[in-house]
Amino acid sequence: MRNGNKVREQHDTDLERPALEAALAHTWRTPAGLWGALTTVDHKIIGRRYIFTAFVFLALGGVLAALMRLQLAQPEARVMGPDRYNQIFTMHGANMMFLFAVPVMEAVAVYLVPLMVGTRNIAFPRLNAFSYWIYLAGGALLWIAFAIDMGPDVGWFAYVPLSGPQYAAGKRADIWAQMITFTEVSALAVAVELVVTIFKQRAPGMSLDRIPLFVWAMLVTSFLIIMAMPAIMVASTSLILDRLVGTHFFNPAEGGDVLLWQHLFWFFGHPEVYIIFLPAVGMVSTMLPTFARRPVFGYLALVMALIATGILAFGLWVHHMFVTGLPRLGESFFTASSMAIAIPAGIQIFCWLATLWDGRPVYRTPLLFVIGFIFTFTIGGMTGVMVASVPFDTQVHDTYFVVAHFHYVLIGGAVFPLLGAVYYWFPKITGRMMSETAGRWAFWLIFIGFNLTFFPMHILGLQGMPRRIYTYQPDLPWHGLNLFVSLSAVILTAGFLVFFIDAIRSGRRGVPAGDNPWNAPTLEWATSSPPPPYNFARIPVVGGSNPLWEQPDTLAVASGLRTHRREVVVTTLTTARPEARESSPRNSIWPLLAAIATTIMLIWSIFSPWAVVWGSVPVAVALIGWFWPKRTPEDEA
Amino acid sequence: MKERVVDDLSDLPLHGMGAASPTWWGTLAFMLIEGTGFALALAVYLYLMSIAPTWPLDAKQPDLLPGTVVTLLLIGSVVPNILVSRWAERRELRKVRIGMVVMSVLGIAPLIVRIFEFPALNINWDINAYGSTLWLLLGLHTTHIITDLVDTLVLGALMFTRHGDNRRRYGDVQDNAMYWNFVVLAWLPIYAFIYWIPRL
Numbered sequence: 023m024r025n026g027n028k029v030r031e032q033h034d035t036d037l038e039r040p041a042l043e044a045a046l047a048h049t050w051r052t053p054a055g056l057w058g059a060l061t062t063v064d065h066k067i068i069g070r071r072y073i074f075t076a077f078v079f080l081a082l083g084g085v086l087a088a089l090m091r092l093q094l095a096q097p098e099a100r101v102m103g104p105d106r107y108n109q110i111f112t113m114h115g116a117n118m119m120f121l122f123a124v125p126v127m128e129a130v131a132v133y134l135v136p137l138m139v140g141t142r143n144i145a146f147p148r149l150n151a152f153s154y155w156i157y158l159a160g161g162a163l164l165w166i167a168f169a170i171d172m173g174p175d176v177g178w179f180a181y182v183p184l185s186g187p188q189y190a191a192g193k194r195a196d197i198w199a200q201m202i203t204f205t206e207v208s209a210l211a212v213a214v215e216l217v218v219t220i221f222k223q224r225a226p227g228m229s230l231d232r233i234p235l236f237v238w239a240m241l242v243t244s245f246l247i248i249m250a251m252p253a254i255m256v257a258s259t260s261l262i263l264d265r266l267v268g269t270h271f272f273n274p275a276e277g278g279d280v281l282l283w284q285h286l287f288w289f290f291g292h293p294e295v296y297i298i299f300l301p302a303v304g305m306v307s308t309m310l311p312t313f314a315r316r317p318v319f320g321y322l323a324l325v326m327a328l329i330a331t332g333i334l335a336f337g338l339w340v341h342h343m344f345v346t347g348l349p350r351l352g353e354s355f356f357t358a359s360s361m362a363i364a365i366p367a368g369i370q371i372f373c374w375l376a377t378l379w380d381g382r383p384v385y386r387t388p389l390l391f392v393i394g395f396i397f398t399f400t401i402g403g404m405t406g407v408m409v410a411s412v413p414f415d416t417q418v419h420d421t422y423f424v425v426a427h428f429h430y431v432l433i434g435g436a437v438f439p440l441l442g443a444v445y446y447w448f449p450k451i452t453g454r455m456m457s458e459t460a461g462r463w464a465f466w467l468i469f470i471g472f473n474l475t476f477f478p479m480h481i482l483g484l485q486g487m488p489r490r491i492y493t494y495q496p497d498l499p500w501h502g503l504n505l506f507v508s509l510s511a512v513i514l515t516a517g518f519l520v521f522f523i524d525a526i527r528s529g530r531r532g533v534p535a536g537d538n539p540w541n542a543p544t545l546e547w548a549t550s551s552p553p554p555p556y557n558f559a560r561i562p563v564v565g566g567s568n569p570l571w572e573q574p575d576t577l578a579v580a581s582g583l584r585t586h587r588r589e590v591v592v593t594t595l596t597t598a599r600p601e602a603r604e605s606s607p608r609n610s611i612w613p614l615l616a617a618i619a620t621t622i623m624l625i626w627s628i629f630s631p632w633a634v635v636w637g638s639v640p641v642a643v644a645l646i647g648w649f650w651p652k653r654t655p656e657d658e659a
Numbered sequence: 660m661k662e663r664v665v666d667d668l669s670d671l672p673l674h675g676m677g678a679a680s681p682t683w684w685g686t687l688a689f690m691l692i693e694g695t696g697f698a699l700a701l702a703v704y705l706y707l708m709s710i711a712p713t714w715p716l717d718a719k720q721p722d723l724l725p726g727t728v729v730t731l732l733l734i735g736s737v738v739p740n741i742l743v744s745r746w747a748e749r750r751e752l753r754k755v756r757i758g759m760v761v762m763s764v765l766g767i768a769p770l771i772v773r774i775f776e777f778p779a780l781n782i783n784w785d786i787n788a789y790g791s792t793l794w795l796l797l798g799l800h801t802t803h804i805i806t807d808l809v810d811t812l813v814l815g816a817l818m819f820t821r822h823g824d825n826r827r828r829y830g831d832v833q834d835n836a837m838y839w840n841f842v843v844l845a846w847l848p849i850y851a852f853i854y855w856i857p858r859l
Contacts, residue, residue, distance in 0.1 A: 033669055145681045214688040218681045226666060248688065252696040256703065260795065269784050269791035271703070277716045277788035282706055286699070537660065548660055563665050576661040582669030591668060592675050600668050602675030646813055651822040659674035659826035 032585045034560060043559055045585040050142065050555035052609060061609040063147035064555055068154050069133025070451060075154075076126035079117055079161060081522065086114040088515060095508035097496040107492035108175035109194075113168050115178025116198060119294065120205040121161045123436060124247075127301035128212040130443060131240040133451065135216055137546035137553060138234045140225030140562040142590050143606045145218035146211075148613045148648060153211035155617030160204025163625060167197040174198035177490065179291060180261070182272040182283045187265045196265060196628040199258040203624055206251045213244035213251075220244075223590055224598045225545065226580055227564040232598075234544045234567070235318065238325050239304020242332040243297050249336065250293035257286035267631050281346055288339035296335040298432060300328060302439040303370055306392050309439075309446050310374055312542040313389040314381025317568050320373035327366035327373075334363045344415045353412050360410035367403055371396060386540075387461030391442030394469045398434025402427060405480065420490075423483025429476045441468070441521060448525070449539050453551045454532030460524035467517030474510035478503045543568035548577050561591050564598075587655035605656035612648035619644045674826050676748070676833070686834045690841050693803070697845050700799055704792045704852055715782070715857045716789035722779040723854055729769045729776060730850050733843045736765040744836035747829040752818070755832055759815030762839065766808035773801055780853070796849050800842075807842050810835055 034042050052062040062068065089110055093101040102110070136144050144150050167173050174194045176185040185195040220241045224233070233241075260271040261283070270276035272283050311318045318324065340348060340356040374396060383389060405427040409415045418424060441464070448456050487500050494500055538547035547570055549558055560579035566572040580600070583589045588606040593599055623637025651657045677683055708714045715721075743758030777797065784794035814835055817823060 035667070035669065146685060210692055214685055214692075217688055218684045221684055222679075222681050226668075248692050249695050252692060253699050256696060256699045260703070260791075263784075263791070263795070267785065269794070270786075270788040271707075271791050271795075273788065276786070277707060277711055278791070279707065279710055279788075282703065285706070286703070289699075560662055560664070561668075576663045578665045579662045580666035580668050581664045582667040582671070591671075592679055592681065595678075600666070600671055601679045603668060603671045603673055604675060604681060605673070642809055649813070651817070651825075651827075653822075657822070657825065657827060659672075659830075 046556040065144040072129030109173040141223040152613035153208040157208035213247035235307035236304035254290035319376035388446040395438035402430030421483035426479035449535030464521040471514030616644035718782040725776040747832035
């Protein structure tokens, strides 16, 4: 092999370190300029984009929340009318769930998982580029529709018959349904990439019991996405069919059924909660040992808890439907399963507490958010056990008690760890530290602001205030607490502002971080900050679950990869024994073209069923261009 | 960080086949997604049946002939499909080329019969929910066949070009064959649901 063309067959063993880095940087580079930006398949660039876009949607969703609090601050307020309010609460929910919460978790994984498992790019990097463009198009569809007064107004779960052809004239509900298609396609694509990356591209020696817990969490989450998201796609497609071509899936007059919608929606919708929550607990389990200065307590128990939560997640959906008059046996089953999920959640909390207890905790900003998470999520979990009980749920269903509960679970359970994760991994992504002072201000403002905003909503709910009302009369006993909630939301908003300003400022002027500023044990910290385009000059070889603590000075690595083509190591599923030097695709414009063609087809199909026929032709052309071999070294085998 | 080289990977193949290939796993993952979609569509069928007073709902039973012909064609296509996969494994280019042409024809044939299958359902999608589910199931599976047919056609054409004789392509042929088996397998419960459950 090596006495052939020396340049084409070059191995990393032929090169000294600086020459090796230069050769790899050339092979894996993303050219500067617009063309480079549109064609890149680097998981770090796409991951950064994904994270940035998701946080833009978080900010936009936050503005909507602020508008709602302005409207509800006093009785009979006239900030907006009921129609606008309906659009705003629908947009807030749909935006936060589909454009922020799920994508941001996958975005962090797109950036981190390949680094944490010690590989050079995510599996199917072009699919990754495609998924980002599709996600962006779905988000743009929803927000542009809102800007021209076509925003969906049927709630984030779009129950029929309200969203059906009879009660939702116009295209507002279709915008919601097709936004679902966009976000689910992108989420499913990323899930497949993550599963294959985690199964097949782990560093040699990273057997199943040495996988970082965030990576385990993303593996379980990806399977949840794969099994749950088809349900919402079946649901939203049938809804569009009912609205566009007159099928009768949800029309009781012709043998359809409205509860079928709720079953399909929540068969997806409940796992969705864990699709958001499991990555967050994975972040916590990964950050906690770094700041407790000891390996995580109960690794096996934590992995088992992740898997158990993932399985139980599919046995809970009916608890969203307790007031629809289902058979009592069914209700009892779903009460039991809903309470059972508190067991794996409890196991995790005790493992985290044990890690802190036995460690020597260093209270930096990420750890503050972790502790804030444990406190807040425990409250949200306890109200969750309360609403799992049918009689209690019947009382508080569709009231602000439920609004309080799910904000405790979602903000406390997912956004707190996420913000901690931003402080923790920001230095890896940008090469600069965020401000510790600003971080403490952000934490305390958000933590106090959050609890003052959402805790009173429990009481408002118990006092009977329904969710999704655009105003209330002065003689109802709610206005004092509502004003208090709205004022507290100002504190919460201030906290997020501090966070955003700190992130933008530190990105430009933060203190340089170095490779491993936290002295953390996982592989992403073994490379420079930010990592080079090829992630690792030589692929790490792993002998334990905390590699950088077990071998603090020298990293064991493998050599023998070629440098003139993009090459990654494929390893076996369980023991991560190397089995091939697989190539990784080059940059390409086709994913963007395929995404544009798909976008045209999907939006067109809101208006005409023939879009599916004619619109699929450009999609097919783009896919053929995508997969047609280009005679690059990557095609050699 | 200092590095210590502990392993040399230069003897590993440049591309893995089967379970050593990420594409193989990706294909499995997409099959799991689509399989879940089909299972849910079948669940919708059962759900609507469970609340209907009669089944089929205000319609004649579907005619058996076209659907059964499609079923036989699909089952019959499995034999050459397995052969193509085997030839690809042994990297026999000439046989793989012939096999891909045969599989293209065997992808088109059920689509032609399917044109007659839709009217044989004896109900339109917009008559009632029973009709809607039938069209949904048949529509989904037709899309499934078309997707794999296009894949087979493109890959078949590729095998006749200079890109054909490459381990990577043989792997693609094997994955495509695996996917076609899934298309056939997914049809069997749909066939039973559409044609035989109304006859129970």
